[in-house]
Amino acid sequence: MTRPATLGAVAYDAKVVTIWEGFRRWLRQHDLEFDFVLYSHYERQVEDLVEGRIDVAWNSPLAWVRTRRMAPGAQPLVMRDTDCDLTSVVVVRADSTVTDLAGLANRKVAVGAVDSPQATLLPLALIGEVPVQVRRFEVGVGLHGDHIGGERDAARALAAGEVDAACMIDASHLLFATEGTLPAGTTRIVARTDPFDHCNMTVTGSPSPDLDRFASLLLEMDYADPRVRPLLDLEGLTRWVPGRTSGYKQLEAAVDRFGFYDRRGRVTADDYQP
Amino acid sequence: MTVVDLGPVGLDHGGHLLLERAVAGLRPGQQLRIEGTDPGLGLHLRVWARQRGHRIEGDRTVVRGDLPERRWAGTQRAGSRDEPAGQAQPGWGLAARGALVESGGPPLLGVDLDQREMVWSELASKLYAQAAANQWDPATAVDWSPPDLPSEIETAVVQTMTYLIENEQAALMVPARFLGRIHPHYREIVAFLATQIADEARHVEVFTRRAALCGHSPGISGAGGRASLQSLLEEPDWASASFLLSVLGEGSFLSLLSFLEQYAPDPVTARISHLVLADEARHVAFALGHLGEHVTADAGQRDRLRAALERRHDTLAKTAGLSPAVHDSLILIAAGSWTPAAIQGGWDAVQALQADMDEGRRRRLVRLGFDENQAAELSALHTKNFM
Numbered sequence: 001m002t003r004p005a006t007l008g009a010v011a012y013d014a015k016v017v018t019i020w021e022g023f024r025r026w027l028r029q030h031d032l033e034f035d036f037v038l039y040s041h042y043e044r045q046v047e048d049l050v051e052g053r054i055d056v057a058w059n060s061p062l063a064w065v066r067t068r069r070m071a072p073g074a075q076p077l078v079m080r081d082t083d084c085d086l087t088s089v090v091v092v093r094a095d096s097t098v099t100d101l102a103g104l105a106n107r108k109v110a111v112g113a114v115d116s117p118q119a120t121l122l123p124l125a126l127i128g129e130v131p132v133q134v135r136r137f138e139v140g141v142g143l144h145g146d147h148i149g150g151e152r153d154a155a156r157a158l159a160a161g162e163v164d165a166a167c168m169i170d171a172s173h174l175l176f177a178t179e180g181t182l183p184a185g186t187t188r189i190v191a192r193t194d195p196f197d198h199c200n201m202t203v204t205g206s207p208s209p210d211l212d213r214f215a216s217l218l219l220e221m222d223y224a225d226p227r228v229r230p231l232l233d234l235e236g237l238t239r240w241v242p243g244r245t246s247g248y249k250q251l252e253a254a255v256d257r258f259g260f261y262d263r264r265g266r267v268t269a270d271d272y273q274p
Numbered sequence: 275m276t277v278v279d280l281g282p283v284g285l286d287h288g289g290h291l292l293l294e295r296a297v298a299g300l301r302p303g304q305q306l307r308i309e310g311t312d313p314g315l316g317l318h319l320r321v322w323a324r325q326r327g328h329r330i331e332g333d334r335t336v337v338r339g340d341l342p343e344r345r346w347a348g349t350q351r352a353g354s355r356d357e358p359a360g361q362a363q364p365g366w367g368l369a370a371r372g373a374l375v376e377s378g379g380p381p382l383l384g385v386d387l388d389q390r391e392m393v394w395s396e397l398a399s400k401l402y403a404q405a406a407a408n409q410w411d412p413a414t415a416v417d418w419s420p421p422d423l424p425s426e427i428e429t430a431v432v433q434t435m436t437y438l439i440e441n442e443q444a445a446l447m448v449p450a451r452f453l454g455r456i457h458p459h460y461r462e463i464v465a466f467l468a469t470q471i472a473d474e475a476r477h478v479e480v481f482t483r484r485a486a487l488c489g490h491s492p493g494i495s496g497a498g499g500r501a502s503l504q505s506l507l508e509e510p511d512w513a514s515a516s517f518l519l520s521v522l523g524e525g526s527f528l529s530l531l532s533f534l535e536q537y538a539p540d541p542v543t544a545r546i547s548h549l550v551l552a553d554e555a556r557h558v559a560f561a562l563g564h565l566g567e568h569v570t571a572d573a574g575q576r577d578r579l580r581a582a583l584e585r586r587h588d589t590l591a592k593t594a595g596l597s598p599a600v601h602d603s604l605i606l607i608a609a610g611s612w613t614p615a616a617i618q619g620g621w622d623a624v625q626a627l628q629a630d631m632d633e634g635r636r637r638r639l640v641r642l643g644f645d646e647n648q649a650a651e652l653s654a655l656h657t658k659n660f661m
Contacts, residue, residue: 081324081327082324082325085320085324087317087320089317170317170318170320170321171321171324171325173314173317173318173321174285174286174314174317174318174321174322177284177286177287177314178286184284184286184287185284185286185287188313189313189314189317192317222344223327223341223344223345224343224344224345224347224348225378226348226376226377226378227378229344229345229377229378230378230379236325238326238327238339238341238344239327
């Protein structure tokens with residue numbers, strides 16, 4: 001039996017099953033033999049992609065960085081429109097005397113899990129040489145920050161006065177304000193990263209005809225189609241767009257800076273246990 | 275270019291409403307300039323635009339996307355607000371009648387009573403309004419002072435209440451089983467049945483309270499009576515179940531409750547019989563109304579109702595029917611004492627009750643279009659257990 005085009009995805013939430021079962025049904029209706037495998041963390045997914053046990057991986061940006069180090073020919077097939085040009089912010093309480101990154105010297109900064117690009121690696125790289133006491137909130141380690149719990153706990157610590165600053169992605173800052181974790185007007189942004197890209201659909205070399213077809217079908221998915229719209233809503237995109245490699249430079253640098261992976265993609269962060 | 279000024283309001287403080295309102299007036303591709311003094315506006319504007327399929331140019335210019343058009347492509351109304359549809363669609367789900375339904379939601383499953391001709395009655399709105407206006411509170415509508423009756427009379431009342439309770443339980447469960455199968459597009463029908471079920475719950479309560487009022491345990495639950503009620507629960511067709519339960523069963527109960535109000539040995543029994551009678555009359559009126567419309571629209575429906583009654587009769591042919599304990603309790607209640615003359619009077623009253631029930635059933639069967647002979651024949655097939 002020939003193996004269908006097989007995708008790996010990380011089950012960071014129960015909805016991942018709904019999403020990929022739905023996409024699989026739709027893809028099969030469009031005559032693509034397709035299946036998926038769920039992983040409990042990104043590291044095994046990346047290793048399986050590189051070993052050829054899966055054909056395509058729905059990768060976090062950090063998983064993309066690692067894949068590229070392990071398989072230099074890796075390519076991003078497609079990505080979500082909502083994953084392009086994101087930013088992360090460092091926020092303080094509105095009444096804080098801190099007005100810029102330098103003002104954070106020797107203060108406590110709350111971040112997400114050790115492997116969160118948006119709530120830990122990128123903002124800490126932005127803080128750079130300023131000496132700060134980092135307090136990490138390790139929720140969902142191995143999920144590369146897909147689990148928002150660490151970010152939210154960091155925000156709560158800021159609101160409670162336990163830390164002087166907290167780091168989060170832009171969308172979480174708006175979410176935390178609207179849900180009341182950081183009520184509107186109670187925080188001030190002191191720094192913001194340059195735009196970066198988030199997840200992509202990674203393949204390790206030139207895509208096979210099946211994977212080409214997979215990418216084409218994703219790009220054809222139309223938000224007007226009621227069969228896929230609920231899935232697109234769940235997955236948080238309005239359309240798939242062609243993948244691009246230009247949005248990961250900051251993260252590459254942060255990974256090197258903190259020694260998260262080495263140049264060959266081996267996990268070198270001491271305190272990272274997915 | 276259109277400009278919208280949010281003033282000091284941030285997108286984390288309701289400002290998105292102002293944006294949505296401004297964007298709604300644009301066509302895809304048109305631009306909107308955003309002004310505002312909230313320090314987080316620039317950051318949040320990007321998030322907002324990204325999530326809604328718009329593009330940001332420069333710092334504060336939104337280029338409208340076409341997500342709303344794509345989201346609402348293929349929407350349809352769930353029928354018309356004022357006129358229930360002939361066929362309610364599963365895709366309408368629980369939407370209000372006439373609502374604009376976004377496509378792609380899950381179909382409503384398990385609602386097989388989804389055609390107007392199966393469920394609709396023009397009477398439902400009126401009867402629902404009556405039901406809503408006439409709900410009564412057992413705690414205040416009845417003076418629950420315990421009566422001081424001779425022991426055997428009290429025992430007869432308790433036995434009668436025991437019988438009524440199980441009948442009312444059946445009258446609750448039958449509509450409850452169908453309620454969830456009716457498409458909510460026909461909301462008046464669903465609403466009426468909900469009041470019917472609530473009525474029955476209240477009836478179970480008041481009969482239970484009366485049974486226990488003087489400290490007695492409930493009486494006998496006869497196997498024949500339970501077999502009769504079980505056959506109601508097993509009827510899978512709503513029209514047939516409604517016919518058997520409400521037209522024939524609750525119809526017969528109108529006579530029984532009237533009898534109990536008339537001969538009640540105590541004010542509590544008289545009062546609750548009176549209150550329950552009014553509710554039951556509404557249930558009978560609804561069943562007669564909707565079945566009447568059905569048989570008018572489909573002459574074959576009458577044959578199906580007849581078949582259901584005959585089927586139930588055959589099922590119950592070998593069962594005892596009304597428990598002697600209930601029958602004799604009714605005689606004693608009507609007699610009021612143990613003198614031979616009183617007992618004879620009680621016997622006559624129960625005979626008259628059964629004749630009255632039969633007469634009422636025949637009258638209602640005629641209303642459903644059966645001729646006099648058919649009505650008499652069918653009334654005689656009704657369960658001896660009354661309900």
